[in-house]
Amino acid sequence: MHIIVCIKQVPDSAQIRVHPVTNTIMRQGVPTIINPYDLFALEEALRLRDEHGGEVTCVTMGPPMADNALRKCLTYGADRAVLLTDRFFAGSDTLATSYALALLIKKVAENWGEPDLIFCGKQTIDGDTAQVGPGIAKRLKLLQLTYVAKIEEFDLEKREITIHRRAEGGIQVLKTKLPCLVTMLEGTNEMRRGTMGDALRAARSEIITWNAAAAGITELALCGLKGSPTIVKKVYAPSPRAEKAYQIEVEDKSVDQICEALIGEVTKRQPGLEKDLVKTSSDY
Amino acid sequence: MNDKAPAPAAPAAGGTRASAKKELPDHLKSYKHVWVLVELERGVVHPVSWELMGEGRKLADQLKVDLCGVVLGPPGGTEKAVADCFGYGADVCYVVEHEALSEYRNEPYTVVATELVNKFQPEILLLGATNLGRDLAGSVATTLLTGLTADCTELAVDADGSLAATRPTFGGSLLCTIYTLNYRPQMATMRPRVAAVPVYVPGRTGKIIRHEVSLPEEDIITKILAFLPDATSNKSNLSYADVVVAGGLGMQNGDNFQLVRNLASVLGAEWGGSRPLVQKGWITSDRQIGQTGKTIRPRLYISAGISGAIQHRVGVEGADLIVAINTDKNAPIFDFAHVGIIADATKVLPALTESFRRRLAAASTLSAAE
């Protein structure tokens, strides 16, 4: 069995700062991490491999330094890691990204066997679109299962997979055929620590690195900025509201007086709310 | 280097890209009208579809074109949704009824949506940024090879008639406006609850265009084995609540968080919290409010011990009245709250709960006596 996992290296957004004047992201010194959502995909892939045998290949498209993220995947126990990096991919939107990744996956399949499953995270924390997974599936003409909360059954012989998919108001239990593309929901599993052996192997291993040509990507017009139908025209910081909050006087007041003043302010600003509250709260 | 649509880091975002010109190829010039894909699941339309209908109406009026609803569903199962499309402002409704469309599945929905777009050629196609909408939009956009802007918070039409889709990026610290200049349709998904549901006009009607499709079940590989509804008892209805009470790290510990729930219970309100509370395990993730949690739009939002970080702010800004209780007079939440109390929330909340209880009890005896 061969499973391919798409991971992305992202800036740790908790530590991102915006330049107050130019409104650009200040990335200098911001640490990068594996997109947290992708770890759920990777763990699920490793689990299936451990149960059914086979290999897990992690792939990413990104700058040369993204090999750090791939090496980390090897320490978790992935068997192989492939980095696609080339300046032609700069400025890719989701359509161009899915194009490059689909071709990268094809090349990986030529080298190490057709994948039975492809995993993606639910979304990235920088792009945050949840579109790349469906995009790859469509380009490879694969079936897609998104927002997967649980893999209920995986039958390699019958080439069938049954999963729980998060839907509005409940869970859809879906069954489909392999190969297919799965995007995993967060919180579905817990990433393993990785063994000492994996750590040693990761330190020694080479990250397979391809440029566009090596991956067999020749239609450069479909890549990067050129291949991206969406155009970012404006980036700006949210504008502050003109006036600050009206402050309830608290000096020399008892808590009860403060509360009365607040309720007075609420009823003044939202007339009619109290009447509706009487209805809803007495429903309890 | 491989940032997707929101790529503010690349200097190009402000330079060459901003100057990208509109050069729509001839075969795409005939694309016209604004479409909203109506999310009909098990007989119920997701409210985001009506929110989109309200936004779509504004775009269509500006472009002087029709607003169209697209309703996919089982035979005989679309009538109410179609009537509601008109009630919420659509001029035209495209209807496809088929057994295979009874419940959402990517394959048949993608086939039908793509077929409709190719046949009737809309210039704008809007979907909700729900699990269904995002699953479908990605497949449809890739099939059509057009641009798609995900998770928008604002939609507008600019001077030359292009869709300007604005979305938060980098966890809400920045907003970016994205265009699809030279491809059609221009696609976008919009977050639930960032726009208001428009006024419903009963009896309003429009033109219905039915479309027949061939979708043999044996050609559809993915099968639905079951649907397991969520237990209603523990499900939060934060997004659509009229009143929401929320707490943050200022509540100091998980036990104190009960004070938030107490006030919510007296008000018949929903409750939630900031993201660190999820990380600390005080609340579950479906109760998180903000950029990576729920967007809320209540008539009254009471926040206690929340600093008002931008990621929280984007989730609550649509509230009609925001009340903030925080000990720090410089907390950013006072920049966007309407009414503020600089005080200890662990003291104010219990008193507020009591005051509301008394007041509502009095009001309810009054209304009973009427």
Ligand SMILES: Cc1cc2nc3c(=O)[nH]c(=O)nc-3n(C[C@H](O)[C@H](O)[C@H](O)COP(=O)(O)OP(=O)(O)OC[C@H]3O[C@@H](n4cnc5c(N)ncnc54)[C@H](O)[C@@H]3O)c2cc1C
């Ligand atoms: C990518 C990304 C996504 C994020 N998404 C979200 C999201 O969806 N939702 C979200 O909420 N956050 C989100 N965050 C986190 C966000 O940046 C803030 O860290 C978080 O909202 C802060 O939570 P808080 O206000 O509870 O805590 P703090 O920022 O620690 O604020 C606590 C506040 O309580 C006040 N306080 C202390 N004691 C008292 C008292 N006794 N009475 C009253 N006030 C008191 C303090 O003055 C302070 O203002 C996200 C962050 C990132 C990087």
Ligand SMILES: Nc1ncnc2c1ncn2[C@@H]1O[C@H](COP(=O)(O)O)[C@@H](O)[C@H]1O
């Ligand atoms: N540059 C990339 N390289 C590899 N995988 C990616 C890349 N971008 C996105 N993905 C995958 O697609 C998923 C969804 O990403 P997004 O559409 O950006 O939210 C991620 O969780 C990854 O699994």
